[in-house]
Amino acid sequence: MNKTIKNIYQSIGLPRLIIFTFFIVVVIAAGFYDMDVVALMGNVLRRWGMYGILVLAMVPSIQCGNGPNFGVSVGIVCGLFGALVSIELDIANLAIFGGNEILGAWMSLLFAVVLSGVIAWFAGLGYGVLLNHVKGSEMTVSTYVGFSIIAFMNILWVTLPFSSGDIKWPIGGEGARNTISLSSSFSGILSNTLAFTIGDPETGLKVPTGLLLFFFLFCLIIYLFFKSKTGIAMSAAGANPNFAKASGINVNKMRILGTALSTTLGAIGIITYAQTFGFLQMYNAPLMMGFSCVAAVLIGGASTSRAKISNVIIGTFLFQGLLVVALPVANNVLSGTDLSDIMRMIISNGIIIYALTKSKGGATNEE
Amino acid sequence: MKNNFFTYTKKQSSNFIKNIYSNKVVLMFLILCIFGISTTGKPLTYTFSEVFSRFGRNAFLVLALIVPVIAGLGLNFGIVVGAIAAQIAIFFVVYWGFTGIGGLLLCVLICTPIAILFGYFVGVLYNKTKGSEMITGMVMAFFADGLYQFFFLFILGGIIPIKSDTLMIDGGVGVKNTIDLTGNLKYSLDNISMLILGRTILIIGFIIVLANLIIHKNNEGKKGNLLRLILIVALFGFTFLPFVSQFMGTDQLLLLDAVTIACILGIVYGLARIIYIKLIKKDKDGDINRFIAIIIVAIISYGLTYVPAIYAITKFVKLPVCTYATVILLCGFNRWLLSTRLGQNLRTVGQSRTVANSAGINVNKTRIIAMCISTVLAAWGQIIYLQNLGTFSTYGAHTMVGQYAIAALLVGGASVQKANSKHAILGVILFHTLFVVAPFSASNLFGSSLIGEYFRVFICFGVIAVSLAMHAWKTAIKPTAAKENK
Numbered sequence: 066m067n068k069t070i071k072n073i074y075q076s077i078g079l080p081r082l083i084i085f086t087f088f089i090v091v092v093i094a095a096g097f098y099d100m101d102v103v104a105l106m107g108n109v110l111r112r113w114g115m116y117g118i119l120v121l122a123m124v125p126s127i128q129c130g131n132g133p134n135f136g137v138s139v140g141i142v143c144g145l146f147g148a149l150v151s152i153e154l155d156i157a158n159l160a161i162f163g164g165n166e167i168l169g170a171w172m173s174l175l176f177a178v179v180l181s182g183v184i185a186w187f188a189g190l191g192y193g194v195l196l197n198h199v200k201g202s203e204m205t206v207s208t209y210v211g212f213s214i215i216a217f218m219n220i221l222w223v224t225l226p227f228s229s230g231d232i233k234w235p236i237g238g239e240g241a242r243n244t245i246s247l248s249s250s251f252s253g254i255l256s257n258t259l260a261f262t263i264g265d266p267e268t269g270l271k272v273p274t275g276l277l278l279f280f281f282l283f284c285l286i287i288y289l290f291f292k293s294k295t296g297i298a299m300s301a302a303g304a305n306p307n308f309a310k311a312s313g314i315n316v317n318k319m320r321i322l323g324t325a326l327s328t329t330l331g332a333i334g335i336i337t338y339a340q341t342f343g344f345l346q347m348y349n350a351p352l353m354m355g356f357s358c359v360a361a362v363l364i365g366g367a368s369t370s371r372a373k374i375s376n377v378i379i380g381t382f383l384f385q386g387l388l389v390v391a392l393p394v395a396n397n398v399l400s401g402t403d404l405s406d407i408m409r410m411i412i413s414n415g416i417i418i419y420a421l422t423k424s425k426g427g428a429t430n431e432e
Numbered sequence: 433m434k435n436n437f438f439t440y441t442k443k444q445s446s447n448f449i450k451n452i453y454s455n456k457v458v459l460m461f462l463i464l465c466i467f468g469i470s471t472t473g474k475p476l477t478y479t480f481s482e483v484f485s486r487f488g489r490n491a492f493l494v495l496a497l498i499v500p501v502i503a504g505l506g507l508n509f510g511i512v513v514g515a516i517a518a519q520i521a522i523f524f525v526v527y528w529g530f531t532g533i534g535g536l537l538l539c540v541l542i543c544t545p546i547a548i549l550f551g552y553f554v555g556v557l558y559n560k561t562k563g564s565e566m567i568t569g570m571v572m573a574f575f576a577d578g579l580y581q582f583f584f585l586f587i588l589g590g591i592i593p594i595k596s597d598t599l600m601i602d603g604g605v606g607v608k609n610t611i612d613l614t615g616n617l618k619y620s621l622d623n624i625s626m627l628i629l630g631r632t633i634l635i636i637g638f639i640i641v642l643a644n645l646i647i648h649k650n651n652e653g654k655k656g657n658l659l660r661l662i663l664i665v666a667l668f669g670f671t672f673l674p675f676v677s678q679f680m681g682t683d684q685l686l687l688l689d690a691v692t693i694a695c696i697l698g699i700v701y702g703l704a705r706i707i708y709i710k711l712i713k714k715d716k717d718g719d720i721n722r723f724i725a726i727i728i729v730a731i732i733s734y735g736l737t738y739v740p741a742i743y744a745i746t747k748f749v750k751l752p753v754c755t756y757a758t759v760i761l762l763c764g765f766n767r768w769l770l771s772t773r774l775g776q777n778l779r780t781v782g783q784s785r786t787v788a789n790s791a792g793i794n795v796n797k798t799r800i801i802a803m804c805i806s807t808v809l810a811a812w813g814q815i816i817y818l819q820n821l822g823t824f825s826t827y828g829a830h831t832m833v834g835q836y837a838i839a840a841l842l843v844g845g846a847s848v849q850k851a852n853s854k855h856a857i858l859g860v861i862l863f864h865t866l867f868v869v870a871p872f873s874a875s876n877l878f879g880s881s882l883i884g885e886y887f888r889v890f891i892c893f894g895v896i897a898v899s900l901a902m903h904a905w906k907t908a909i910k911p912t913a914a915k916e917n918k
Contacts, residue, residue: 199901202566209900210901213897216886216892224878404586410574414571414574418568421568421571422557
């Protein structure tokens with residue numbers, strides 16, 4: 066009996082236990098303070114789908130041996146670019162869709178996903194080549210590559226000659242706006258598809274079915290990919306490069322493929338995020354997004370060298386759920402200032418530090 | 433002898449050129465800076481006075497990074513923690529109402545134990561993550577930032593009662609976004625006059641020499657010590673001469689005067705060494721080329737101040753003497769530290785932990801000590817930074833400290849494994865020159881100052897990314913060397 070409990074404890078892990086307990090406590094506290102728990106839960110579901118694919122982008126990167134992809138911003142800027150082009154060309158309102166708004170929105174989303182996916186794939190290939198040259202310090206380098214690419218794209222956002230009224234500043238101003246509304250293109254198209262409400266239509270639990278299905282679809286694709294021959298080879302290359310090499314796997318190629326896949330997922334992830342949010346956030350907004358994604362997958366039970374799809378699903382739910390529910394509760398307890406950002410910082414960075422101390426890099430002690 | 437000197441010069445200058453050439457980062461930034469300066473459209477005097485004031489503000493923080501690099505901990509992104517310690521101290525000192533140099537010293541007194549404690553924790557954490565210290569430091573800086581915000585927004589006023597309308601947000605819980613340091617700590621270090629500084633240094637020197645004389649009762653070196661004592665007393669008396677005390681009574685030194693004094697000191701030092709080697713020791717083989725070079729450089733630099741453009745700059749720029757003195761002292765401290773036993777241990781640990789361990793050095797302890805030193809220096813550096821800036825942005829002052837300091841160090845030609853005071857000083861000058869000119873140049877060239885703003889952020893992140901990648905690239909090429917370094 067004791068042993069089974071120990072086994073269960075070990076398979077869950079201390080950090081997850083703490084965060085799960087915390088989550089439950091916060092939910093109970095929310096009920097205690099007479100808050101609208103149903104609405105909060107609806108929000109949790111929305112955020113779950115919103116961040117899901119971005120967090121999923123960590124899986125190929127970790128599995129192929131690059132560690133958590135702090136530089137997912139490379140994918141994110143590709144996604145932003147794809148979405149911008151989609152708005153600029155006004156795909157949603159093209160004449161061929163005959164004024165069918167839903168079809169237009171779907172097409173504009175599809176166009177953004179495909180375009181940014183393709184760009185991100187090639188960017189990811191280059192990024193993968195770089196990471197192959199810096200084996201052993203991928204995390205450090207990728208963090209700063211991520212920061213640099215955001216700063217570089219800031220220059221581009223200012224200088225690119227956009228003409229769409231949604232992108233430009235209304236009066237004066239240079240380059241793109243800080244937040245670009247998607248209401249005339251693909252805002253909410255996934256979230257509203259097949260969405261239904263449990264209970265009362267006004268106050269019931271809103272389930273963004275389309276969004277969640279889209280997220281789970283990508284989870285399934287990645288799951289199937291890791292069951293395929295290439296996927297297994299990629300996992301092997303990450304788990305034991307020397308053994309993989311001996312078995313005839315081209316380790317470097319697998320790492321490049323994994324990075325490209327991760328970057329592409331990052332691009333699609335930011336588009337999903339933006340369509341749920343309703344706005345594209347430009348400039349420095351995605352600077353720290355990589356950290357949140359890494360934290361989420363680590364909370365889900367991944368380590369810096371192994372990750373599973375279930376880690377993504379559980380981790381995103383716990384992390385985002387905690388942030389969503391804890392915010393109003395914290396505001397109730399400590400009236401006044403916004404605690405959510407501080408909590409996000411402490412939890413996400415704390416969990417990354419915990420994972421780093423547990424990772425293999427920390428085990429090379431001569432003493 | 434003349435021939436000798438020529439070969440020496442040739443060798444030194446070719447070494448210098450080779451160094452610059454092999455250090456592509458420095459070269460690139462040199463070119464960028466020159467290009468930037470020539471396109472600002474601002475007078476040179478403006479650019480240079482900005483650069484000099486930024487140098488005084490930032491150099492100390494950059495110098496705080498050197499010890500961890502030598503100890504093999506890489507670039508210490510964790511100096512943010514030191515800055516946090518300083519800011520906690522500054523908040524309380526401002527709250528208690530201390531002002532001037534007394535307040536500053538109290539800040540130092542409070543922040544030092546906090547910084548040592550923080551440095552200890554960071555050191556322990558780094559010991560648990562050997563080999564990935566840099567990413568740990570980066571994440572830890574954000575983590576510490578979260579705790580810091582929590583402390584300043586909820587604990588202060590929420591749990592620790594703070595009663596102040598000027599510092600706290602309406603309602604009494606949480607600290608305001610900016611704290612004005614005007615009238616309490618602003619310029620408290622910069623405003624110390626040279627006279628006080630000089631006398632303090634002389635008194636400290638007097639006490640040290642006297643203690644030396646009393647402790648070491650044997651005759652060895654007694655004569656030298658006595659001579660030093662007399663020299664110090666003479667200098668002390670010298671400061672009471674009317675024109676000297678008048679000249680030194682101010683806190684700002686004109687760059688022209690500074691250059692003149694430095695040139696004179698250089699010439700005197702060079703001549704004294706030559707006389708000592710050639711006439712007193714009568715050492716025929718003594719190498720005096722170095723000192724001849726120093727004299728020539730001093731004369732040339734003095735001559736350069738007569739060039740009108742440079743003269744205008746040197747007449748315009750004023751240096752806060754005390755701040756610069758702390759920077760010079762810190763350079764000296766770094767040098768001294770490396771010559772001690774602890775410094776040797778640090779270097780050994782930095783070279784190879786395995787070798788250090790088998791040589792009987794406690795690797796973990798040495799690394800923790802290195803972190804403590806770095807964190808304390810960073811805390812002091814942040815105090816100097818904030819007292820010069822004059823406004824303390826409660827939630828923003830520390831966030832970029834690590835990034836900017838590291839970028840500056842790397843721009844100066846340092847790497848993850850090699851850094852010294854020269855790199856730091858050169859780096860601060862180049863990096864901050866670019867920082868000053870980038871927005872103006874961009875608005876001149878592209879008609880948008882926003883591009884310049886983003887460009888300098890990009891440069892900051894980019895230079896860190898490139899040099900980290902270059903370092904990792906090099907170690908990946910030589911896996912055996914990489915293993916030794918780990």
